Amino acid sequence: MAGAALAVTGASRAFGGVYAVRDVDLHVAPGELRAVIGPNGAGKSTLFALIGGQLAPDAGSVELDGVRIDRLAAHRRSRLGVAVVFQAARIFHGLTALENVMVGAHSATRAGFVAGALRLPAHHRAEREIQARALECLALTGLADWACRPAEDLPLGQQRALQLARALCGEPRLLLLDEPASGLRAGEREHLAELLASLRRSGLTMLLVEHDVAFVMRLADQITVLDLGRVIAAGPPAEVRANPEVIAAYLGASA
Template sequence: MKLTVDNVSRAFGGVYAVRDVSLTVPSGELRAIIGPNGAGKSTLFALIGGQLAADHGTVALDGQPVERLPAHRRARHGIGVVFQAARTFPGLTALENVMVGAHATTRAGFLTAALRLPRHHREERLIRERALTCLDRTGLADWAHRPAEELPLGQQRALQLARALCGRPRLLLLDEPASGLRAAEREHLATLITGLRAEGLTILLVEHDVAFVMRLADRVTVLDLGRVIAEGTPAEVRADPRVIAAYLGPSTEPPTPAPAPASAPAPAEGAGP
């Protein structure tokens, strides 16, 4: 799925969080969004996902404008979202939490479900099988029947990803998915994201961990004070003076010490002035 964001802005109390942002993410690309705190990354994320409405500008999926659609309608168009905060449905098992993610792809209507007709049973069985596959893929197969709120933080983050995948997205929005994860969990996440990209899924990744971003992204867009200040490959962005000044900072490598000046030879004993 191709994502096109054109001249999008959103202000809060007269202060722009995102201002005139445009970007195009081709189908199958992993695009990272980076920038300092307050740069507008999460706001842009919400404007694409439909959690916020833009003041002006357009958001299009495969050329079809969706900026006027609410989040659940955008999900039906193929957007899957993994939020920064781990969100679960208390009282439901991990499996049931993941099955909720298929809501955008269900075909049985309210009456069919209420009357428990055969079509509803068939669809529920297929969704359950799909959810189990997503749990297995995210390393949560052994947690399937545990209450979701009992899962540790790392597993709750993985649960969100499994839930999003259960909806069969064509565009996956990841808002700081590596935040708070241990090294082994980050490595597993990186491997999973790489696999999803290889399957042709378009991915938009908002992340503070620059090293994590640079190893995964095809291209990187950098925001500062709500505006795009740079865009390019990870190597191009890392070397951009505007990005270094606004976000990455100068190299932290210690300077090479200058060689000590050679000391003058001591005068020979008895030598006069």
């Protein structure tokens, strides 16, 4: 995978006059896994939404490979290679697990509307290619045996994995993950860690927002720490772990 560079510069977003994110700079190199951590209310979810396209910044910019995307709708960012895996499982009811994953490739298909409407050979070829890729993504995320089952029948952990498989089916250049380990059992968490490490080795650029600090320290190349909407630390895991401001933000100044 050819990962894209992400640059967030001076990003700010306020709600009712109160800043959730203020003057945040964040840069992710191609092929890097950068994690964003911070205590509750630090602004992690707002920053995630500014990058994914669910919110627009009041100030600052978001760039993908040097191209500004902060005013683009989420579906247009998807066409540029930005894929999002949300914390809450989002699936299409009434579709099988395989069909759910195939939806992820809609923006990457080369067959146009006319080919689809007329059921031309190009459309059938594209469908076969997407189905093959979707099956690979299901296998990659441990869901091969669930392919023909209704997506709503999958347990929560498998529904989370299904979202990830759908995102990967679109062959993203930037993968945004919002607390993917939350609520997973130990075995599921271990499989997820191995999969993310494999994706990093393949060259995919990833931004991981996560509460589980141990999970982050194990995987991330670089970590950005937010507190009260501002960046208080950034750097490699060992450096961030020892930062007094980070310790105070999580444990309190007295600790």
